[in-house]
Amino acid sequence: MRHPPRSMLLAVAGAVALLGSVTVPVVTASGAAPACTVEYSVTNQWAGGFQGSVKITNNTAALSGWTLGFDFADGQKIDQGWNAKWSQSGTRVTAAGESYNGSLPSGGSVSAGFLASWSGSNAVPTSFTLNGTACNVDGGTTDPTDPPTDPTDPPDDGADGVPPALHVSGNRIVDADGKDRRLLGVNRSGGEFMCVQGYGIWDGPVDDDALQAIADWDANTVRIPLNEECWLGLSNVKAEYGGANYINAVKDLVARVEAHGMNPVVELHWTYGEYTGNSAGCTDVHATCQKPMPDAQYTPSFWSSVADTFKDDRAVAFDLFNEPYPDRATATTAQAWQCWRDGGTCPGIGYEVAGMQDLVDAVRDTGAENLILVGGLAYSNDLSQWLTYEPDDPAGNLAAAYHVYNFNTCANESCWNSTLAPVAAEVPLVAGEIGENTCAHSFTDQVMKWFDDRDLSYLGWTWNTWDCSSGPSLISDYDGTPTSYGAGLRDHLRALNG
Missing domain, CATH: 3.20.20.80 (Glycosidases)
Known part of the structure; x- marks a missing residue:
């Protein structure tokens, strides 16, 4: 249309300077396959803020509920997220499955994203856990700071809410x-x-x-x-x-x-x-x-x-x-x-x-x-x-x-x-x-x-x-x-x- 009417609404403001995407590669030692793999990406970054995403792959038995854990090293703060229940305590970040993607079959993957703030530097996390088990390393170890799996989470309906590349x-x-x-x-x-x-x-x-x-x-x-x-x-x-x-x-x-x-x-x-x-x-x-x-x-x-x-x-x-x-x-x-x-x-x-x-x-x-x-x-x-x-x-x-x-x-x-x-x-x-x-x-x-x-x-x-x-x-x-x-x-x- 050529002539929309005028109206009034104040909008958010902020400074932006786009940087390239940063992805944490999945690196494992020789031997047994990792229990889980996590790919972490910074897809957009600007002065004071950035957009990130995680892709989690479960390489073990099916999970009826999942919780991802990792730490921010530079004081970054999660502002909002999607496709997971995001929370943060100090440097510790957790993301738990939603009702529609709460189960994770063997070999299955789920993706989630977030907006966060940063200042000074924005180092990417170096270690991740899934339900307390270390990811991206042989075998995996338990992290007691992660909450346990919630067995009441309903099964995944197959939708992860992420729009496709076109x-x-x-x-x-x-x-x-x-x-x-x-x-x-x-x-x-x-x-x-x-x-x-x-x-x-x-x-x-x-x-x-x-x-x-x-x-x-x-x-x-x-x-x-x-x-x-x-x-x-x-x-x-x-x-x-x-x-x-x-x-x-x-x-x-x-x-x-x-x-x-x-x-x-x-x-x-x-x-x-x-x-x-x-x-x-x-x-x-x-x-x-x-x-x-x-x-x-x-x-x-x-x-x-x-x-x-x-x-x-x-x-x-x-x-x-x-x-x-x-x-x-x-x-x-x-x-x-x-x-x-x-x-x-x-x-x-x-x-x-x-x-x-x-x-x-x-x-x-x-x-x-x-x-x-x-x-x-x-x-x-x-x-x-x-x-x-x-x-x-x-x-x-x-x-x-x-x-x-x-x-x-x-x-x-x-x-x-x-x-x-x-x-x-x-x-x-x-x-x-x-x-x-x-x-x-x-x-x-x-x-x-x-x-x-x-x-x-x-x-x-x-x-x-x-x-x-x-x-x-x-x-x-x-x-x-x-x-x-x-x-x-x-x-x-x-x-x-x-």
């Missing part, structure tokens, strides 16, 4: 095991407009309860619209809502989305560049509305920074630009598609344009191999020549993005069959935004059926408490209470998993 296989999005992963969920608007309007970072709560409400709809994906001027900390954005503070807030939301088992899609929504031509959303040079194309001055830098931030987390997908519409500015369709792919000086657009190829290159030049989504013309509603002008991706991890509302031109089965089906036969197709402004769901029901019949992906716009007639809103309360329109998506997602 990659393209043919025309499908799959996980690391080659299993199809349809991206089904919602958009969470706010990060594209609150900061540049000077009100905050998010529109409404993004805490654990708010994310659990999304997960309770059986969503597995959350799309997060962003603003390039806020991410880059340009001077027109209040310092408390831009630069390091904005980046830290985005990183925190991405971590929370993943903590609830959902894949995050970070998406560039509003950009720099003065455009006053046909269908202009605003006359402002700053990123205060949807522009026809991303700008060459700032957008490649934005994507270089975002990609570098999340390149070690393949569960995060990148949506390069919300809704291109160079077709409204240029004289011919061929000019519009060439502008879309190649950028440069485009007829009717007064600023230097970054094309989709420029942005794919900006992402891949960082070493990031994350899934990339690329929308077409006419506010991502026209994919008729997407395959002809498809950008080159050296990672082979590119998908087409499509937006459809009841008021769009390509909003019927005939158009979908003629323009979308050929694209979906070649590359993964994701409807990054679906919706209708009737406050009902008869149209989105048709969209979901067409996409379901082809095992394709779609995300509803939007998880915000707005008036659905002015901008399709799925909820009337952040506890997940749906609007009449939102009930259609909620009930449909639950039925798919029922």
Whole structure:
């Protein structure tokens, strides 16, 4: 959508400087296999904080309950965690299985993650125990400081709550095991407009309860619209809502989305560049509305920074630009598609344009191999020549993005069959935004059926408490209470998993 309303909410702040991932290797002496192995990783680190994960593998008899123990050497403190009951006493950290992953079969593994604070240095733990037995060493010894196994924990239901790394296989999005992963969920608007309007970072709560409400709809994906001027900390954005503070807030939301088992899609929504031509959303040079194309001055830098931030987390997908519409500015369709792919000086657009190829290159030049989504013309509603002008991706991890509302031109089965089906036969197709402004769901029901019949992906716009007639809103309360329109998506997602 092009015009979300403004609202007010203060967001968290903090300084961020990303470092690379650090993993503790599993090293054992010769002889018997270790009773358990633990892989500890620092996946993201910034000034004063970091995100970590552990993967625990049980190499002995099945466990009906498990507790991991380790020590922080430098005064690090666990702030929050997921997929385990995390606690800390002094330097000692323990993580116990949840109700859904409390048993650990022989040869089975479980993963859990956390956010923590640090200062000075952040040495990784050197020893781990599972139910008091030392891991990563021959045989294992008992650590009396670890609590015993809880035999009342229920068995694992097979879900560990960790969203999968995403990659393209043919025309499908799959996980690391080659299993199809349809991206089904919602958009969470706010990060594209609150900061540049000077009100905050998010529109409404993004805490654990708010994310659990999304997960309770059986969503597995959350799309997060962003603003390039806020991410880059340009001077027109209040310092408390831009630069390091904005980046830290985005990183925190991405971590929370993943903590609830959902894949995050970070998406560039509003950009720099003065455009006053046909269908202009605003006359402002700053990123205060949807522009026809991303700008060459700032957008490649934005994507270089975002990609570098999340390149070690393949569960995060990148949506390069919300809704291109160079077709409204240029004289011919061929000019519009060439502008879309190649950028440069485009007829009717007064600023230097970054094309989709420029942005794919900006992402891949960082070493990031994350899934990339690329929308077409006419506010991502026209994919008729997407395959002809498809950008080159050296990672082979590119998908087409499509937006459809009841008021769009390509909003019927005939158009979908003629323009979308050929694209979906070649590359993964994701409807990054679906919706209708009737406050009902008869149209989105048709969209979901067409996409379901082809095992394709779609995300509803939007998880915000707005008036659905002015901008399709799925909820009337952040506890997940749906609007009449939102009930259609909620009930449909639950039925798919029922």
